Amino acid sequence: MSETLGQMDRGAGVALWRQIAERLRADIAAGVYPHNARLPSEAELAGRFKVNRHTVRRAIGALAEENILRADRGRGTFVASRPIDYPIGRRTRFSEIVSRQKRQPGGRLVASSEEGADILVAEKLGIAPGSRVIRLETLSAVDGVPLTRATSWFPAERFPGLVAAYAETGSITKALERHGIADYTRLETRISARVAGADDAEHLSLPPGAVVLVSEAVNIDAEGNPIQFARARFAGDRVQIVVES
């Protein structure tokens, strides 16, 4: 469908090399250039985008830095990564999704704290503002490449040892199991997009300014009580969110 063609937008606050990099990223994610495929030559791309070859080189350089592309002198430039599908439904579990696609999941704890719930968190968890909540900052990776950075809030009184349980297992599902939550489901998911902030960019190994998908979700237990409010940031190009109805 969408050929790699068309004007870039000059002087709009986004450097040309970055626009080209994002375009190539999107094309790779969309399968225009599959795994191990050869990209058009730098001269060819420069012609298509109507920019100087050096500008294309900088875009390719940035993607090579992220191990998305690999450039071989005399041979060409090749695709070195595949995107991953991320289905969202009633029973969304990070590790299940990744394992199903025959890849290696991994989660680690970046930070945690206990704090008073602000208005948004309180509303989502159905508790009074100011109630104690546990905040978990986590980072989940696929095949060692960071994919999503999430902030989760849990009612503190219900899950006293949650931080330790997550740190040990690297999985929220398993950590909740230890607190007697055999099963939980997703109530709603809100998805938006924005440019990555410095903090997310660093943890997700993104060049700051790259696009992240933001997913805000509420999980409930079997009785319908909210047990988790999560805000996850996905590397917008390494993932495609799939909504099944």
Place this chain on the structure above:
Amino acid sequence: MSETLGQMDRGAGVALWRQIAERLRADIAAGVYPHNARLPSEAELAGRFKVNRHTVRRAIGALAEENILRADRGRGTFVASRPIDYPIGRRTRFSEIVSRQKRQPGGRLVASSEEGADILVAEKLGIAPGSRVIRLETLSAVDGVPLTRATSWFPAERFPGLVAAYAETGSITKALERHGIADYTRLETRISARVAGADDAEHLSLPPGAVVLVSEAVNIDAEGNPIQFARARFAGDRVQIVVES
């Protein structure tokens, strides 16, 4: 929750003024600065973001250009727009969603053509590649402000007069009704994010380089036959996509 604070990322291909503009946009969409609220002064913002006042001014200027902000000399800078929720589920209809939020929907035909289905479209519609399909390029607005730009494909033999019917009604639901489709449902929706291309940016009145949400969806009739494949691009900040499970 998220205060308007923190470092911007210098020299990452995205100009500081644009990063600040996107940050303010996100804060407005998230309700940190509600409708008609006053923003901190330029000097104050410059201090928070640790940039020169002129850089903040350029960011504000860009948002004012889009009628998201309004700057009054001597008084301050004010929020002039609200975001809209866009729920996705089994029965997603643009006009219903917008009307429910007490706003005025409007769709118009940008372009249309009949063409051979490429591999992706053929797969989604469950037809042979090369089969004739109708392509509709549409633009949907809320209160006169363009919100989403969509490309839809329909099997041509089944919907001969579809283009005229849409041009007349401004609604895909109504156009399909005339072809005997009393009801249809959504099979799956795939959501990704990228930087807006020149074409989308123009139609959505976005500064090129802004973020768009891309939603790819398949709609089926009561018998389960695919009748429409659509790729919609949303202004990433004027909308929040809500997934209900």
Place this chain on the structure above:
DNA sequence: ATTATTTGTCTATACAACTAGACAAAAATG
């Protein structure tokens, strides 16, 4: 009426981004 605060406009300077052209080095082609 005076003062302080806030946005608007101007000049000047430093640095990043983009373009242009030339040539080297490695690999594929015939």
Place this chain on the structure above:
DNA sequence: CATTTTTGTCTAGTTGTATAGACAAATAAT
């Protein structure tokens, strides 16, 4: 083996981005 294609490196000039400071014009506060 010679030729072509491709990525890598260098220099130089132009345009966009960000900083700094000063002052004007409108509004709000005292």
